[in-house]
Every structure is written in C-alpha cells, then in structure tokens.
Amino acid sequence: MEEKKNLDDLLDGLGIHEEEAPPAPVLEEKGAEETASAPQSPSEVVEHFLVGLLLYLDPSYSLDLRQEGERIHVEILGGDGGRIIGREGRTLKALETITNAVVAKHFGSSYRVNLDAAGYRKRQEDRARKRALEAADVVAATGEPLELPPMRPAERRIIHMTLKDHPHVTTHSVGQGEERHVVVLPRTDEVTGEEPAADEGEAPTEA
Template sequence: MDNPKNLDDYLAGLGISEADDDAPPPLLDPAASPVPLVAGEPDADPAALLDGFLKGLVGRIDPELQVNVSQDGMVVQAEIQGERASRLAGRDGRTLGAIEVLCYAVLSRQGHSELRVRVDAGGFRHRHAENLTRLAERLAVQVAKSGESHEMQPMPPSDRRVIHLALQEHPMVSTESVGEGSARRLIIRPRTDLVGG
C-alpha cells in the first residue's frame, strides 16, 4: 500500500478493514517493525490486544516511547510514556482522540465494542482535566456572584464530564448539558433551590 487514497485504504493498512477477516493483518512497512499493528484472536484479552496495537503504532512513531495498558471494568486505559510522549497529544488532544478512535476500532473488530478506551500520552489528559477543574471553579464563583448563567463553548463529552464532576457538590451552582452532537455544550447556572440565601 504505497499511496493510500482514502480512509478505507489507511484502515486496511492498519489491519482494521472489513476486507478479509481470516487474513493476518498487514504491516504498513514490513521492514519497519516485526510487530504487527493489530494482533490477536477474537475474544482475546482486550488489554493485550490494545497493548499489541499501540506498541506497533507507537513504535513506528517513536521507538523510544513505552506503552502501559490496563483494564478497569469496562474501560481499557493506555498510558504512553517517554521523553517525547506529550507530543502525541497534538493540538488540544486531537491526536490522542484519533488514536483512541483507532484503538476502539481495533477492539470493536475483535468483538469488544462494549468497552471504552482512554489513551493518555505524557500525562496530557491528567493536566487537561486539572485545568478544566480550575476553570470550572473560577466560573462557578463568577456565576454565584453575578447570579447569571454561563454558557460554555461546545466541547467533547469527556471535557463536559470533568466539569460536571468538579461542580456536582457545589453549593451555589449546578451544571447542565444542552444541544446535540458536536454542538453540545455545558451551562453553569446559579442554584435555584436556594431559598432566601
């Protein structure tokens, strides 16, 4: 596959096309690494499947990076570590998001579509969640003082969840998600259940 022309060609190169289910997944460049990007049998351990896939993918990007995969209930988590790991996050975590989509596709193709996938690189997601929590706390103070709601820009579900959790016990404000799809956003409102202050 010298010149992939569309998404199907790229996915086929990663071994996650719908083409031949019985054929072993191809390598993008057989000389680049002896580890295939997708390895394993259906019903294999999801953490092991994801570990094999990410080690193959990350090994092609930067052989110095390490991958640690674990499973906690219905969530398979992967941490990519190394000196340059945070570069994999991309702008606003978009590259990590794309890697998560590929990881989910790999697990889904192997019969694990019920699982959620979380991938972090160099602690990016942890730092991002801390920043969102601090933002939520600042906005909660502003909303409580002004008595007026604050509507945030559309954001991914994982970001909205961080803010909901950060403010769920707040005595002066509540949160609500409104809108549909990629336009879904969060509103921080003054609590209306406070009577007389």
C-alpha cells in the first residue's frame, strides 16, 4: 500500500497518468540465458529504470551514478530540475522510494539508492548544518533551550550529528509526525544527546 501511494505521488508530481508510466525493468530469472541488454547488477537496474523514465520525460536529463559497496548514489542532471524535485522535495523522495523498491525486488533490501537532483539534497544538508551551528551559538550564549521548527527525519538527523560532540549543547527530538522537531539545550551531566537512528528513506549524503 505504501509503495502504491509513493508511485501515485511520483506520477502526480511528474504530471504522468498512471497508464502512461514506463514499465520497471524486467530481469531474467536465475538460470536463464543471459542477454547483453538485460541489467544484472543493482547499479545497472537503477540506471536502466531511471534512464527509461527520464528519457520519457525529457531527453535532456542525464545521470551521474556511482556505487560504493551497497550504497548507490545518483545525481539527476540537466532538464527541469524543479519537476524532478517537486514541492518540498516530495517528487524526488517518491522517485527515490520507488527506485529502492525496484532494486529490493531483485536484490533484497541491503542495497540503498540515494537520489539527488540539481544538488537539492546537498543544499538541504548544508542549510541544516548551518541552522544547527547557529542554534548552538544562541543556546551557549543564553543558557536557554531553543526549539527548532519541525523538520523531516533526514534534516533532524543532520542536526543531531552536527551537534553530537559540541562541548556546550546537546539535542533531542520531541513531538509526533509532522510536528516532530529538535530541541537544542545546554549540555549538562544529566542530559545526553539523542543518538540518531537512520531515518527511513533518507539520510545525509548519503541526499
């Protein structure tokens, strides 16, 4: 159900009717005779799937893809970056989720695709780090806790990681759902920073 919702979000964000969507890559069954055109590695599956989709949208899009162990980093370049990113990054997030589902279907869930477009995720990470350091300066100067606005899991994780070893402040998250946010507060012997867990679908560039 969640995968179906993400697919619907992706198609809506890209302005594609579901019946027009390009098909996911079909791999050969194990033991079948290999063909030169069939993708047989996780990175090839990612490239095959995304190139097919992007060519359908606009031939001016291109991919910069690299694999580091079980991490596959993909940057979508050219074309209309805003169309791929979507409002508040929702289309990019949906595309990343669907791409991960395609890879997991054939190779299991150990592989992780980190998708970015036009440097969007990198800019988000840089802004989160800057906000973390600015908040730390305020808390260190005033001695009072500071609540940051609600953020996505990946951005909260960046705040936690940026301030994890700060000598004067620590962090923890409060709230539920879309209202969940980070509180930066003075470091004491009784308070320790929240150890951030990897958030589903997103992590720093990871991005």
